[in-house]
Amino acid sequence: MTNDENFFTLEAARAKDLSDPLREYRDQFVHSSENLIYLDGNSLGRLPLRSKEMINKVVNEQWGDRLIRSWNTDWLDINRRIGLKIAQLIGAKPHEVILTDSTSLNLFKLAYGSLKNQGEGRTRIVSDEMNFPSDLYILQGLIDIFGNSHELVLAKSDNEIIVREEDVSSLINSRTSLVSLSYVSFKSAFKYDMNAITKNAHDHGAHIIWDLSHAVGAVQVNLNDSQVDMAVGCTYKYLNGGPGSLAFLYVREDLQDKIINPVWGWFADANPFDFEMQFSAAKGINRFLTSTTPILSAASTEPGIDLLLEAGIDRIRDKSVQQTQFLIGLVDKLLLPLGFVMSSPRDPEKRGSHIAISHPDAYRITQAMIHPSEDNLIVIPDFRAPDIIRLGVAPLYTQYQDIYYCVLRIKEIVETHEFEQYSEK
Numbered sequence: 001m002t003n004d005e006n007f008f009t010l011e012a013a014r015a016k017d018l019s020d021p022l023r024e025y026r027d028q029f030v031h032s033s034e035n036l037i038y039l040d041g042n043s044l045g046r047l048p049l050r051s052k053e054m055i056n057k058v059v060n061e062q063w064g065d066r067l068i069r070s071w072n073t074d075w076l077d078i079n080r081r082i083g084l085k086i087a088q089l090i091g092a093k094p095h096e097v098i099l100t101d102s103t104s105l106n107l108f109k110l111a112y113g114s115l116k117n118q119g120e121g122r123t124r125i126v127s128d129e130m131n132f133p134s135d136l137y138i139l140q141g142l143i144d145i146f147g148n149s150h151e152l153v154l155a156k157s158d159n160e161i162i163v164r165e166e167d168v169s170s171l172i173n174s175r176t177s178l179v180s181l182s183y184v185s186f187k188s189a190f191k192y193d194m195n196a197i198t199k200n201a202h203d204h205g206a207h208i209i210w211d212l213s214h215a216v217g218a219v220q221v222n223l224n225d226s227q228v229d230m231a232v233g234c235t236y237k238y239l240n241g242g243p244g245s246l247a248f249l250y251v252r253e254d255l256q257d258k259i260i261n262p263v264w265g266w267f268a269d270a271n272p273f274d275f276e277m278q279f280s281a282a283k284g285i286n287r288f289l290t291s292t293t294p295i296l297s298a299a300s301t302e303p304g305i306d307l308l309l310e311a312g313i314d315r316i317r318d319k320s321v322q323q324t325q326f327l328i329g330l331v332d333k334l335l336l337p338l339g340f341v342m343s344s345p346r347d348p349e350k351r352g353s354h355i356a357i358s359h360p361d362a363y364r365i366t367q368a369m370i371h372p373s374e375d376n377l378i379v380i381p382d383f384r385a386p387d388i389i390r391l392g393v394a395p396l397y398t399q400y401q402d403i404y405y406c407v408l409r410i411k412e413i414v415e416t417h418e419f420e421q422y423s424e425k
């Protein structure tokens with residue numbers, strides 16, 4: 001990293017875009033307006049051109065022409081077929097990952113299975129207070145289902161940026177059933193040491209479930225290396241699968257037949273098409289399916305995953321680190337003097353692919369970015385209450401210039417008091 005004044009300039013940004021080894025991937029996505037800078041790929045990834053083709057093909061050929069015959073030729077194996085591509089992104093074996101349901105529902109199924117398997121002696125569930133609220137709600141709901149005999153304990157954060165690993169470890173004991181954490185935190189982008197936390201959980205006989213939603217497609221994940229028990233994640237963020245596209249789940253090979261899915265739908269059955277009256281759970285990863293897959297939302301995930309596999313996660317992560325460092329350099333130089341505070345870890349090893357900055361007027365500033373007056377540049381970040389602006393870098397299509405113009409635009413909005421024309425939330 002350099003502190004050179006010339007490093008954080010438009011010329012520097014342009015030069016970096018020109019020499020970027022991933023630059024041709026930008027053209028694989030729809031960009032409908034020259035006037036729009038999109039830094040929210042960590043909430044909803046851009047539309048890959050190939051996804052438009054894919055969806056057309058599924059609608060016109062598979063549904064329109066071939067009708068029900070497409071179940072056998074294209075649809076029945078879609079969960080496994082795309083699951084094994086996701087497996088390559090997260091360091092898992094092909095038969096350990098399946099595309100199905102939503103992230104929250106997958107967490108529900110796996111956490112239920114884990115608690116049931118661990119039995120009554122283990123009554124503690126460990127998470128942290130920076131976790132995605134839906135994950136915490138799912139755990140709270142499970143405690144209710146299991147008759148309120150479990151307790152959910154949350155590791156605290158001093159600064160709302162990181163959770164110290166020892167503060168998680170000190171909560172894990174011999175009565176701990178399950179540790180459930182997000183690998184990359186949705187607000188600050190804090191990234192855990194997956195190896196260390198997983199090992200700690202195992203040393204005490206606890207299971208661990210990692211939520212990879214803000215990590216998959218942006219950082220390297222190696223579930224097998226870390227001997228992770230279970231994981232879930234979504235496909236509409238860095239995987240560019242489309243709004244509400246299906247999520248995935250991972251269960252380590254040797255655990256699959258020990259963990260039971262609480263939803264005994266016919267697709268979790270060993271022989272769904274035998275139409276037996278009595279449920280009998282499938283062996284292997286298929287037992288974590290529930291019912292008929294929404295095929296359009298499954299098919300739309302594949303082109304985005306293919307693009308990531310082609311580009312390679314190592315190159316993507318390299319570029320993400322360089323781009324987030326570039327962004328932090330600009331924030332330091334141009335925004336800290338205006339009352340902003342860095343709300344993400346500065347060490348790239350400790351964060352994912354977005355940067356959070358805080359400002360007391362964050363809400364009105366984001367309103368001015370998204371809804372500018374006249375024909376100013378539209379910049380789309382996202383806002384997280386009470387005072388955070390998240391700027392997401394998606395290396396397949398984010399340019400250094402986008403980052404530069406975004407920071408300059410924020411500076412202008414604050415310096416000219418433009419945000420004061422917008423109402424408080």
Ligand SMILES: *Cc1c(COP(=O)(O)O)cnc(C)c1O
Binds near residue numbers: 134214
């Ligand atoms: C985005 C996200 C989810 C999404 O949950 P849905 O069930 O798809 O609505 C869950 N967990 C985390 C950590 C996320 O970032």
